[in-house]
Amino acid sequence: MTRRAPALRVWVAAIALAVLGAVPVAAPGAAAPKPIPATLSDIATDAGDLTGVLTLRSGGGAVEVDDASLHATVGDDDVPLEVDPVTQAPRRAMLVVDTSGSMGEAGMAVARDAAASFLEAAPKDVRIGLVSFANTSGVDVPLTTDRARLLRSVNALESDGETSLYAAIRDAVTALGASGDRSILLLSDGGDTIAKDKARAQKSAVSALKRAGIRAEIVAFKTDETDTSVLDRFAAAGGGSVAQAGDDKAVKAAFTAAATALESQVRWRLTAPETLSGPQKVVLTGTAGGRDFRAASMVDLGDLRASTTDDPSAPAPTVVTSATPESFAAPATSWMKPAAVAALFLGILGLVMALVAPAFQTRRAARVAGVETYLPATESLTRDRPKASGAGALTTSLVAYGDKRMEGRSSASKTMALIERADLALRPGEWWVLRVVSLIVGAALFMLLLGGGWGRLVGLALGLVVGGVVPALVLRFLAKRRAKKFDTQLPDALSLVASSLGSGFSLPQALDAVAKDSADPLAKEFSRALAEARIGSDMAEALERVGTRMDSQNMRWTSMAITIQREVGGNLAETLRTTAATIRDRASLKRHVQALSAEGKLSAYILIALPIFIFVYMLFVNKPYIALLWTTLPGIAMCIAGAVFLAFGIWWMSKVVTVEV
Template sequence: MIALRRRGWPHRLPASGARALIASAITVLASFGTGGVAMAAIAPAPVSLTDITVHGGSLTALLTVRASGTPVSLPAGSVTATVGNADAPVTLQPVTAGRRATTLLVDTSGSMGASGMATVAQAVNAFLASAPPDVLVGLVSFSDRPHALVAPTTDRGAVRRAVASLKSSGETTLYDGIFTAIAQLGTIGDRSFVLLSDGGDTRSRHTLSQAAEALTSSGVRAEVVGFKTDESQDSVLTGLAQAGNGSVASATNPTAVDSAFTAAARALSSQVRVQLAIPKGLSGRQQVTVTAHSGNHYWMAGRTVDLGAATAVDTAPSSAPATPAAAPVAPAAPRAAFSLLGMPWQLAAALAAVFLGVVGLVLALVSPMLKSARTKRVDSIEHYVNGTTPAAQGVPVSPSQLSNTLVELGEKVMEGRESTSRTMALLERADLPWRAGEWAVLRVVAVVVGIAGGLLLLHASTGQMVFGVLAGVVAGLLLPSFILRFAARRRVKQFEAQLPDVLNLVASSLSTGFSLLQALDAVARDAAQPAAKEFSRALAETRIGADVDESLERMAERMDSENLRWTGMAIRIQRQVGGNLAETLRTTAGTLRERESLRRQVRALSAEGKLSAYILIALPIGLFLYMNLVNHDYVSLLWTNLIGIGMLVAAGVSLVLGIFWMRKVVDVEV
């Protein structure tokens, strides 16, 4: 027989029973040394100490036992404790005396599907049926963004109705959902959430490390249910459970999900609030150990508590994170950005934009009416001279007048700018019948649309929204110019391709006895666009007195055609020195065809090099975007770490240099 005395438990057991108990104690001590969580003598049953407060000479904590089967009952005398190396008297208090709240944190992204939503509804019903009636239950879902659907309440019907209306769609914002759940639970009493997710996250504004830190600092307990574990990120779920001083359970089918939710509800029924009398002479950081037993199950939980500052500090490994002893402070769901008059800066900016837009519209509508008496008299004289009827007084301004006002404002902005002449030349070359003011209004509209598109696509965080606004401004400023240059270049290429046939048509007309003007008229009538329109314009200039050489030269400048300049030079020389103009034009057309053939041959030979350049340019950019999508934490080191920022800058410079170098290699002038 072996005598055993342990904290007031005088028993005499048979040798075999003592050996079994000693083996269990060794297991308990081993697990306590590695994480502060004990293992049961028969089956693993982790425990945790949360909601720790120190007041005067006593310490109060909530002991949660997660055991399978029926809820665990811990009667008086089954719980003992030590503070430091001294025994501490334990008093059990009703757990219902304090506030207990839990939030169901549900993944509703597109990966869940309709079957996943049915599983969620069934599991939530099982949880609500097993949870103690005094526990406040809330609901938070997360897909493209987190949504706090139901605040913690004892109305189980409200939670069931909200769960029944959940739909699966969009991306996943797991980490943002954790911040929302922490904020919803508040800072008072025992707080926990039950998370159902596969651990994936595709567009949160927060990171895994930030979510884990928020769980540790807030004291919220995390009960994690890993759904579809074949596709889940187990390390993420385990890290969240450890940071939240909770547990993680794998569930690959609806039955397993129901069991996991039911176990989380029974853990709430297995809670007991313990009050320890702190031994005299102890202060500062002390190890608090609580031991409990029920039947032949034994559990042990330990925390390091600062008795002076009344806060819990974790010195064990990450498997048992620390919980604040004083009323924990839950971080805000998204970190509050700059605010103006109590409102977020995004809302303030939107209201300012709406205000400026309304003011601009009112000014545009009212400005035609705000005319001086002198201006009205001058307008009356002009209307009389021109034979038009003056506008009636008091008639509302029409949309055409508003557009004219905006265009006139654009004309004033474009007037005197160096780029205006180049812009008008491009508009004329692209055959776009726009004025400079209309182009300015179009640029402003493009900037507004770009900003709206950037905010629509990138709105997950403040940084992304700022980047979206900047990207929208850049796109609105550069994209119209790029499209205009592309349209002008495309029309010039069509004109250049038609020019040899046009010259042959003029030569044939000259050979039949037509004059040069008659030959140009045939081109205007029979040639394809854009050659027909341009030669028709040149012919119209000659009919009002311009010389044909000057008309062809202006057409060459307008179309920026080097071939047409050579053609005009050949016609001018022939008219000065004489000769066969038809034969000269045929020779010129043949030369142009040979140059175009050589240009196409060079383009074909350099196509492989250009394709390789495009692939080499797109590969690092595409790989960066893909890695940012599938492993954001890994890629984020490039802009959150000084070395990473240097690498990113070096990579960008190298990419730009490579683009210019490859462009020079494959660009062959003919």
């Protein structure tokens, strides 16, 4: 027996170890699920009782609180707790979406998809609003239960401009009001490139969020400007959390989790012991979905007002106060961009109508209009005709109003002379309509290109200047080009007239032959002079009017030579040949001077175009960088100074490189 005892003890020990090994031993903290992050918000008093909202952020689907597990303490005293459905209390949420250029089109597509998931999953009683921010921030959609309206606004968001994050937080706090359960769902990279004093602006936004007691759920979108430290401060101040979103699935999951957190809310009520006063900690514990939770907050039982504190065992809860948030700057006007688009559309429509309307004029109407130019202003061949209707009536009314506006202006005669020189079929009223349309299109186009805030105001001013100057410059260019072509054709035409006179033709016959064989504009102008001569005008005077109409000094000399030859006699053909030779020599000398001054002119053109080209290039390549010129006061001052210096430089260079011959 004594020999078998050790062996028996060995077998007993082995069996005991096997039995112990078969029993599962839980590793410390491995089997127990993680606690659910929980916060208390909207704490207030109701007939001496404390009420508030308990929010559970499970990170997955909605969880239901186990009423039997709820336990509440105020200070060190246990107190009874009652819960009610949260739908009996007003709930508000604000989507705050970053639409700056750093988000990019891909980022905005992800944001739109995630926001749609949030709107679909959020409880129907929650009133939701939308705040977007780039160069400026503003409330795009006020608090509403109309999910379709919100979805349309979210889908219309576009990425462009800088980032005004801190202003957007203040706008959202103001829009959410001062009572009820309120939350913010922020999608941003955490950068703010608009605020001048970033530390002060960040402190103001965090303070506003904390004082209002608004829960903040943050989705950190990863971009080149990501600053998670800023987002962490917002989450700490708002008793929420920061979800790192690395891709579209992560962003969508974070938005959906924020919506299910609203489903996992209950409203609680408790009676604080009368023996307690002053600041006391309110702690709620329990289970939900098989997981524990703990939420804590500080309440001043003396003032019956909520304040905030950091509980080391709770995930940075936030307590609501009844203090009204400080007032901030009003959100940027959101109507300016649609107004600019509408103005651009109307301007282009008016331009098309003004340009196309003459094409529908009948030949009879064109002939009558041509005859009416020689009639007194009090007479008209068409005044008894029935008025047009529809688009034609609108065009006629606009042109008639333009005629009245142009009548009596000192510049009207100069403008019409340029229009006639350029051979444009435009009446004074039609030209006035084109100028107005140009102003509208220019203002709307530059307002759209330069973005919001100060950019739209600068774009409006710049667009009005460009819209007012460009038509006049184009008209002068067309008139000068046609006059230059006329002067180029004139020497050959005079040689042909001289040859015809030498062959026995009269002057009208020689001019008619030239008009038939030459190209425009000389053919048209000579034909007009012949038509004036046929109805009784003197030929020399008709040719002099051609010189005045085309602003041609060469044609004036030609008419003067013809007049002198008629008065003193002589060989007109030889006189015209001498005149043609003089014109050719003068043109040759002018071309020689132009060749010598070409380098200076090219330098002037490059220096003038360089700042304009760089501005337009940077506008498309790096708009946030160039946007500082119209989004900051120093930038606006630099723009004004640059425009003044550029205008002076253009004037000075034009004087330097211009050589009169």
